[in-house]
Amino acid sequence: MAKHPQKPINLIKWFDPRNKSLGSWAFILNRITGLGLTLYLFLHLIMLGQLAGGPEAYDGFIALVKNPIFLAGELLVIAAAFIHGLNGIRIGITSFGIAGGKQKQLFIGLMTVAIIAIIYFAIRMFTH
C-alpha cells in the first residue's frame, strides 16, 4: 500500500476553474466573494470608527468615498454580496435536501438575478 500523497498545499488549484462544472464555479465564486466580503467587513468597521470622531471626521470621510475609485470598490462589494448571498440561498436550500437535482438551474437563475441587481446598482451609483 503506497502512502497517500501529502502534496504541498496548492492554493492556485482551488481557484482553477478549468474543466470544472458549474458547481465548482459556484464554489470558487463563493470562496472568493466570501474572503473579499470578510476583508471588507473589517475595513468597513474600521472606517465607521470615524463616526466616533464626530461630524467633521465622518463627513470628510463620506466626501472621500464619493470619488469614482471608491464607488467602483463599493460596487464590487455590492456585487460580491449579491453573488455570495444568492449562492448562499442555493447552498442553504440544497443542503436541506431541497432541489438538489436542480442545483444547476438554481445557480443559473440566482446568478441571473445577481447580475441584474448588480447592473441596476451600477447604473444607479454612477448616474447619481
Next chain:
Amino acid sequence: MRDGFDVTPRSGEGAGLWFLKILTGFLVIVVLIIHLIVNHLIVEGGLLTYADVVRYYQNSIIPIMEIAFLIFVVTHALMGLRSVLLDLHPSNKVLRLINYGLVVLGIGSIAYGIWLVLVIVGRG
C-alpha cells in the same frame, strides 16, 4: 491513521458549526433586506451626513437591528474564514490558535461595534 481514517478528535467542521453558518447566513440576508429597504426607501436621501446617521439611530429599533446584523455577519464571516483555513489542513496546535484568534477577533469586533452604536445613540 486507523484504517485510512484520521480520527484525532478535534472540532473541525461539525453539525453545530455548519448549522450555525447556514442560520446566520440566512439571518444576514433577512436583516440586509430590511436594512436596504429602510436605508433607501424609508430614509429620504440616504445616510450621507453625520447628522443623518445620528438622527437615524434615534429610532430604538435601529440600533438593535444594526447590532444583530453585526453579530450575524461577524459570526458568519469568521466561520467561513475558518472553513477556508481548515482546507489548508492545519495541525491541531495551529487549529487551536486559529480558534482562539477567531473568537477573540469576533468578540472584539462585536464589542467595538456595540460601543460605536452606543456612542452614536448617545450623541442624539
Next chain:
Amino acid sequence: MTQTWSITYEIFRKKGSQAAHYDRFEMKVDPDEYVLDGIERIWAFHDRSLVFSHACHHSTCGACGMVVNGVEKLTCITPIRSVTKDGGVIRVEPMRNFPVISDLSVDMTVFYQRMESVGHQPVVSIAHEDSKGKFDPDDDLLRLSDCIECGLCISACPIALTTPAYLGPAVLAGAQQSGDLNLCVLELVDSENGAWRCHSAYECTEVCPSHVDPAWRIMDLRKKLVSRRIKKFFGVK
C-alpha cells in the same frame, strides 16, 4: 458508418521513483470506440510496459477511472468522439487524490477500507432509494448497488484535493445508503472529515458514471445527522 480519425494519446507515465512524463502515441481510431479501447491497443501493439487498470469494459466494475483531458471519466464507456475531434489529442492521467502505483493505475486500498467502514451495501433491494428520495415500486428482488467504487468522485472533489483525510463523496454516499447509522459510522461521518466538510461544488455528481448522485446523498446524510441531533437534544429516542 465506420469512420477513421487520427488522434494523439498523451499518456501520463511514471515508474517507481522516476520522474513523471507524458508519452505521445499517434493512433488511427474509430471515433465510436471507447477511450479504453485505444489505451488497450497502445499496450498491445506499441508499449507493453504501460500500466493501467481495467476489468469489465462495461461500467460495472469501476476499475478504469482516469482523468481524460482534465475530466474524470470511466474510460470503458467514454466514446472517443465525446472527448476529442479528428486530429485532436486525448490526454490521459491517473485519478487525482489517490496514490499512483504506476502510470495510470492508482491504489484504492484506503478508499476501499473507508467504504467498508461506513457499511456501504454492495447488494440492495431493487426498490432502492434514488436521488430524488423516492423508492421504485415493487418486490423483494435484489440488485448490485449503483456505486461501483470507481473513485471518480473523489478525484474530482475540490475538498479531497485539499486533504486526503476527507472521507470523500463516495464514502459519505455509502454511509447515507448504509441505512443504519451506528455509532462507529457516526463517529466517522459526523466529524471534521465527514459530511460537514463538503462545500457543495457538486463535482462528484457531475462525474459519477453510475447514477449515484453523491452530492444529493451527502446533503441527505446531513439532514439525517441534524435530525438525529435534534431528537437527541429533546430526548427522543
Next chain:
Amino acid sequence: MDKPQAIVIGAGFTGVAVAYDLAQRGIKVTVLERGPLVNGTSGRTHGLLHSGARYAVDDQESAIECIDENLVLRKIIPQVIEPNGGLFIALNESDMAYREAFIQGCADCHISIEELNPRQALTLEPNLNPKLITAFKVPDGTFDPLRLAMGFAASANTHGAEFHLFCEVQDFILDGMGNVKGVKYLDRSSNQINDINSDIVINAAGVWAGEVAALAGNIDLPIKPTPGVMVAYDQRLCQRVINRLNEPGDGDIIVPQRKMITVGTTSFEADNLDYIPVFDDQVQLMFDRGCELIPAIKHTKERGAFMASRPLLDSGTKGRSLTRTFKCFDHKESDNVDGLVTITGGKATTMRLMAEKTADLVCQKLGMHVPCQTAEIPILSYRKFHIAQTREVA
C-alpha cells in the same frame, strides 16, 4: 517446517480461486499477474451465474458443475451476486422443438425449473417480447466480475497469499532436468526483473495458458481461444436473466446488472489474444437478437461494447460445441516437466470447483493431506483485498 511455496500465474477467476484454496490449505502463495485483477477474459464476462440450464442438453457434465457451484457461490459470496433467477423463453416453433430436450436435460442435471405461461412470464418481466409462447424459470444469477475475484483474493490475503499485480512472467527457472523451480518476472510498475523460487507453479493464465506453458519447454495445450462480443445497454429492462430457449447461439442471452443490461454473445476464433477488436457487425447482431427477446432495447442507448475470449478446451470440434468444462494438467505426467500444473477451461461459475481440483492435485504432488474447505467458509468482503507491498513506502 517451512510452508511450501506455490506461484500462481494469472489473477483471473481461476487464479484467485486457486490462490485462496491453496493458501487456505496452508501453502505459501504468490500470485503473479501481468495486469490488474481480472483484466482479461474473467473481467470481461457479462456476469452470468450459470444455473447450468444452458448446457443441460449438450454438455451435461458442465451443467451439473454449474448448478452445484451456483448454489455454493450463492452461499459463500452473496455480496457480489444478484440472485434473481432467470427465464428461458420460446418465441417460435424451432424454440418449442427444443422444449422437450430442455425439460429432460434439466431433470437429468437436477436443475429445478418451472414452466410459466406467457401471462405469468410477462407479469414477472413486462418488457419481454409479448409474442413469447412459453417460459421456464431457472436459478440463474448475475455477479460483478471484479468484485467476485476481489472477494476470493481478499480471503486469500488473510491466509497470507500475496498478489503481485502488473508483474509479467518472463521465463521459468529450470533445474538441470527441465523441471520448474521458479519464475522470473518483470514488475511493470517499477521496470525491475525479479526471481522467485517455488515448489510448485500453477499456470492459471486462461487463454494465455498455452503461451505460458510453452516457456517451460515443448508443451502443447489443447486450448481454443473463442472470443465473443457483448453489448451493454443503458437501462435495466429486466430483473432476471433472459435466455433464448434453443441451442446455444449468438445473442441468446440478456443479463441484467446494476442499472443496465448486457446482451451476449458471439463465438468465433481469434489469433491475437492481447487485443481483440469489437466488430460493428457483431454489435449490430447483438442488438437485433436482443430486440427479439426484449423489444424495448430498440429505444435504449448503447452503454459499452466489449470482447472477451473464452479459454475453451479443444475436443477436436469447432466453435460452440467445444466443452465448457475444465481440465487440470500435471505436466509431469503429460510432458515430463515437474513442478508445473496448468488449470484451464471452465466457467466463472465453476471457479471454486476448478480451484478445489487443482489444489487437490497440488497437495497430492506436495504430499500434503489437507481437505478442501472453500465450499463451506464464507468469502470475505472484496474491500479487504490489497496488493502486495513490494514497493518502498515513500
